[in-house]
Amino acid sequence: MVTSKFSNTLSAIELNAGRKLNWHYDQLKEYLSFTVNNEAIEVIPKNKILQESELETLKEALLDYGFQYKKTIDDSILVFEQNIELR
Numbered sequence: 689m690v691t692s693k694f695s696n697t698l699s700a701i702e703l704n705a706g707r708k709l710n711w712h713y714d715q716l717k718e719y720l721s722f723t724v725n726n727e728a729i730e731v732i733p734k735n736k737i738l739q740e741s742e743l744e745t746l747k748e749a750l751l752d753y754g755f756q757y758k759k760t761i762d763d764s765i766l767v768f769e770q771n772i773e774l775r
Contacts, residue, residue: 697753698722701729705749709742720746729755731766 706716719736722729731746738746746766747757755768 698724701750701753704752705746708745708749727769728758729768731768733764
């Protein structure tokens with residue numbers, strides 16, 4: 689997937705994540721930062737440590753768009769890559 693396509697879809701992914709977490713958009717942007725990096729989406733918690741249930745909900749929200757959890761970097765940056773079967 690081309691990075692520009694990620695950028696076009698990123699807002700929809702953020703809105704979906706906020707909806708699933710029952711957070712309004714401003715709350716989502718206050719707590720989490722979504723960025724595109726090398727055909728992956730990185731989610732960085734800013735002002736909140738995610739509870740296990742919130743983390744699972746976030747993983748489900750990204751899975752709705754074909755992104756699967758891949759790894760955590762430095763115990764904070766969550767990396768999601770698009771499902772290989774969908775490429």
